Structure formats: structure tokens, C-alpha cells
Amino acid sequence: MKRPRRVAIVHEWLVTYAGSERVLEQMLAVYPDADLFAVCEFLPPDERRFLGGRPVQTTFVQRLPLARSKYRGWLPVMPFAIEQLDLSAYDLVISSSHAVAKGVLTGPDQLHVCMCYSPIRYAWDLQHQYLRQAGLGWGPRGLAARWLLHKLRDWDARSANGVDEFAAISEFVGRRIDKTYRRDSTVVYPPVDVERFTPAGAREDYYVTASRFVPYKCVDLIVEAFRDMPDRRLVVIGDGPQMPLVRSRATPNVTLLGHQPFPELLRWLRGARAYLFAAIEDFGIAPLEAQAVGTPVIAYAGGALPETIPGLDAERPCGVLYDAQTPAGIRDAVRRFEREGDRITADACRENAERFAPDRFRAAFETWVERAWDAFEARRSRGLPARGEAELGTLVGGR
Template identity: 35%
Template sequence: MNLVDAKIALVHDWFLKNSIGGAEKVTLFIDKLLNKNYSQPDLFALASNIEESKKNIFQNRIIKKSIIESFPFGKTKVQNYLPLLPFAIEQIDVSQYDLVISSSHAFAKGIITSPDQLHISYIHTPMRYAWDQMNTYLEQSKLSNYGLKFPIKYALYKLRQWDFLSSQRVDYLISNSNFTAKRIRKYWGLTSEVIHPPVDIERFNFKNIREDFYLSVNRLVPNKRIDLLINSFNKLNLPLIVIGDGPERSKLEKMANSNIKFLKQVSNMEVENYMSRCRAFVYAGLEDFGIAPIEAMASGAPVIGYGKGGILDTVICFNESNKKDFSNGILFKKQTISDMVDTIDWFEDKKVWKEFDPQDLNNYSERFSPEIFKTKFDFFINKVWQEFKIKS
């Protein structure tokens, strides 16, 4: 059977209208690629509430859901059923498909397939809250304050066991960065093909005049470390605009001084406008990849970020001793207020933003264009399809 004749299932963890981020955008791009080059895949998820909203990225397509959808608040708060999600994803029936592609940051890779089916999983991250960032999540969790830290830790212990076991069922893994590939080797003992996510760089304008404010565009969740940004800019007393929403919003707003402005309901066009005018894009979290910094570069903005994780695939740190070397940002070594404050103080004092040419930053961002992703992803799935057919 040729790949163009294969029946395809595309599985993602969940689609929530208040949480459409990088992983969902990648899933949409994979869907479009499969539609154009092969056949329209059927869509699956643990839960979804985007179908009747303005954020329905799949328009009028049917998304087949799990049993979680029938539970109270299952459509909107699927994460509340965390201990049941491994069971739920395994109940989704994809037995009639030749090719199953999962786009997974948590559970989608756990879909069960037979030896006669090829399962390729694009991994955005092994579950952060179950592995290396468990303590960060627990420190920020309200449940920890109610004496539930031990049962939560035990639930995560069991989740790690399932996460490892389910990873062994996947035929081929794609990771979104070298950092994610390293974590996959560490926690699952498996190798993966690194294919960076596609970034829609064409929609950004790098020609606007830079202004004096700093910008963050993020989900307001613990691992993004927006709390570190807030505390740092409280000390710096420099203008910071935070675009995004999430469970941390109320707490962060209470922490912030008057120099920090939060924006919630912001259109894509407005985000593009802010990115094209900011002095620099600031990023304090430990990310597996990070699409927003690429979008900032496409907008001509340098990135100031924590120098660990997936950002090392994209940000080349400015070297004052050799200004002729290409750079597109500044990296601070420690995820602390003092390190971030010192870095931005130096950036301000030396007027380092003047060292970055917006057009050069935009040119660099083209390395992560949809066209490059399409070429690499298409080549990979064709290669492994042929390998799989020969083996079977």
C-alpha cells in the first residue's frame, strides 16, 4: 500500500478554546500537510470544546473524543481527571487506520495500535509535571496547600510508570528540539528525530520603530515562570507588557507593580504589533522549544531568556567581545531574579538592543519556516512508512 492510499488518524491530547498554543498549532499544520499530500485524517482527542467557538482551528471538522467528555466539566477541565487520562486515551479506538500520528505533550502518544499499524508520535515534551519539573508545579499548586502533596506525588509516580510504558509502544518518535530529544533519551531510553516546529513567520513585521517596553507572550502557567519576570521587572521598574491568560493570572496581577501591564483578550494582529515594537522579548521559563521567541525574531526583536532547554536551539547569545559574530539575543545563566535583573540592567546600560539588526533577526527566523518543517516531516514519514512496510 502506498502512503497516499493509507487511512490516517491524527491524535492530540485535547483542544481547549482557552488554551490554543504551540502544540495545537503544530497539530493543525500536520493536519493541513496530510490533507494536501495524502488524505484527510480523522481527528481524535481526550476532550475538546473548540467546535462551537471562534477558536475552532479545524472549522467544521468532527473531533472524536474520549469518555472524559461525558464527565462533569470534562470538556473544559480535562486536566482535573489526570489519574484517569491514561485509561481514557487507551479506550479510543483507532483500529481501522493504517497510519496513526499523535501530537503529544502528555497522553496522546499512549493511543493503542496493533503491530500492523504504523504509529508516529511528534513529541512536544515528555510530561513536565511528572518528570523534571514536578517540584515546580507542586510549589505553585493550590492543592499542595491543603495537605495533598503526598497523594499528588504518588499519583505522579504512577503516571511516570505509565508514561514510560506507553512510550515503548510508539514505532517512531519525532522530538521538537534537541532538549526534548535529550529528555526522551533520559526518561524513556529512546532515540528520536529532531524536527523543529513550524512557525508562521510571514505574518510578522520587522520594520517598525522599536519602543522602550519589554514584552512577554505566554500562557500564564507555573512552568513559564512569569512570576520571575514580574519580580524582576518590579525591581527594574521598566515597562513590561504581559500578553496571555491562564490559571496564574490573578496571582501574578496582584504581584505586579504599576510598570507592568497585563493584556488578556488580544487578537493575533495586536500581538504582531506589540512584537514589532518592543525593545526585547523576555522569556524566563525552561522550555522544550518555544515558538514565541521565533515569532519575536521574525518581528525583529532580540530575545532575553533563560539559557537552558530548547531555547538553545534558537537563540545565539550576544558576545560583547566579538560583535561581528551573529547573535539574536541574550541568555542569563541562572533562573533567578538577580541573574535576570543583572542581565536586563546590562542590556539597558550598554544599549545592547542597538547591536541587533531587525532584518537579520527576521532572516534567521526563516530557518523555522513552515516550508522547512513540511520538507523534513514529509521526508521522515515517507522514509519510516517504507521501512515499516518492508519489516511487516
């Protein structure tokens, strides 16, 4: 069967080497000859290595005033901007999307597959939460934001029709894709750098959490939970706009270290009794990095975390999942871990994390794209529409 000659990969925006960029890095390893596109690209020189020297073709947003420092402020024009990328010369278009990248325009003789990190969360189910956190009520600014998000939902739903096949980064995101776009998806879990996060050293008598201090991460809840456990020590790594709130809730048994370089983060993860996590995540890389060093995880059982953390009811548990996203719920989970956590082994945690190694992601991602391409070519040879019945399921994750 004919293979795609020209491949384009469309990423959202390139401003830092973070979660979705780590996925993009592995996509580029699978398709090293692909051309790369993005809304804008402002990567610092020391974070560009993963691009392998390839150029990035950008939209007019790249040249707008203050785009380098305030690129998110140009979100209202990004749907229009992404539609201006001319991809007509490509056989296969892969969008790497959590906002507008999937909105590129393609034709009937092109296959468009989307690696979807999530439909636009702040425009759909999390709109009210984001508006509250931004302090946008029902005044003029709040009404303008609500109208903008309303129009963004219209565009987002319409542009989903231009995608032939979706991949979701978790079953949780797959359910959001179904709810938002009424489309099926294949689960392809993102890669975790298990070679960088390796076990070493002995356990010490403290718990650890590491995160950006933003509202949805709920670091303040973890810190508050230890207020009523003065005999237990918590180490908190990270920084962000909620640092004053977190600091105000810290008691003497809580150590706030701020941002730490990677060697220090690794040292604290390796030595902890357990890693604490309270956020609702679409995937959740940090809890898997903790498991990669052999550290158990105590996490809120929301979002995708039940997919990646085998709880105490599993044959080989790797952590404790709790149902109440409150300080009391966290305290109960810590106490349960101390009662029953001897069933959790470092080997089990490490082996679970290895299910998400980069080589497994690359194999699953390539399999998904090739299946979509083969089905596309078979339908096209019979004069049928590009979209048909997908071969759905989970392609990576040890299922």
C-alpha cells in the same frame, strides 16, 4: 513502495487553539484525508476553523460529568480511555502527544509514530515543582496525587513501547525522551506563524514581555528586575492566576496592560527595544514570534531557547542569553544588551524566525513520516520487527 492507505491522527484533547493545535493544523495539511481522534473535544465554535470541518472521534471522557469545564480532573482515567480507541483499520497512526495520546493500541502491521511535545512533565522531572505550585504537600491529598503520578509513570513508560518512532520538538525534549523512555528521537521543530508576525514601524524606548501569568513563566522575576532599573520602562502583556503577585511587585516604570488583542500585542512587540523571557520552555514560540517582527530577545538560557535564539557569541546574534534565572540575572542581561546589542539586527532576527515557518515544518514532518514508513515497509517485507534503526537528526531548524 506501498504508501499508507488509511491514516489516523490522535491528538490529546481539543479545548482551545493553542501551541500543539497549531502543530496539529499543519499535520492535517500534510495528511488532509486523515481521520482525527482525541480524548475529548470542546473547541469553541470560533476556534474550530483549523479542523477544516472534519469530525473528531472522542473517548468516553467526552460524556463524563463536568468534562467540558474540568476535563483535566479526569486525567486518572485518560490512559484507560485512550486505549479504547479502535485504530485497527489504519496503516499509519500519528500521535500528537504531551500526555496520553501516544498510548493508543496498535498492531505489528501498523506503524505508530509520535510527535512528542514532551513526556508528561508533571509526572516525571517536574513532579516536585508542580506539586509545590499546587500546594500539595504530604497530607492526604498530596499523598493521593503522588500515588497517582507514580502509577501514571508506570503506564507512560510502558506505553512508549508501542511507539515505533519518536519526533521531538527540540533537542531539549529529545534529551527528556532519552532519559524517560530510553529511546532515540528525530528533532522536528514546531511551526511559527511568521506571516502573521511581521516587522513594521520604528523602535521605541521600552522593553516588553507577554505571557500567561503562571509560576513557571516567571513574569514576577522580570517585573522585580525592573524595580532596580527605574530609568528603564517595561510593558507587561498578559493575565493569569499570578496577576496579584505581579501587580504587587510592579513599580511606576512598569506598565501592566493585561490581556491584549492581537493587533495591540503586535504593535507593542514591533516597537520594543527587546523582548524579555524568563521561563524554561520545551520549545518557546513567543520568543520566535518576537524575532519574527525583528525584535531582539533577552532570555534565560534554559530548556530549548539556546536552540532558537543565537546569542551574542553567534555570527549573527538575535539576542542575549543569561544563566541566572533571577532578577539580578535579568538586570545583568539587560545591561549587556545595552552595551553590545548594536550587533543585533532586525534582519537577522527575522531570518532566524523564518527557519521555523510552517512550510518548513510541513516538509520536515512529511520527510520524517515517509522515512519511517519506508523503513517500516522494508523491514516488514523481510519479516523483521517494525522498529529498527531510525535515521535520526534534526529535520528543521536551519542546522
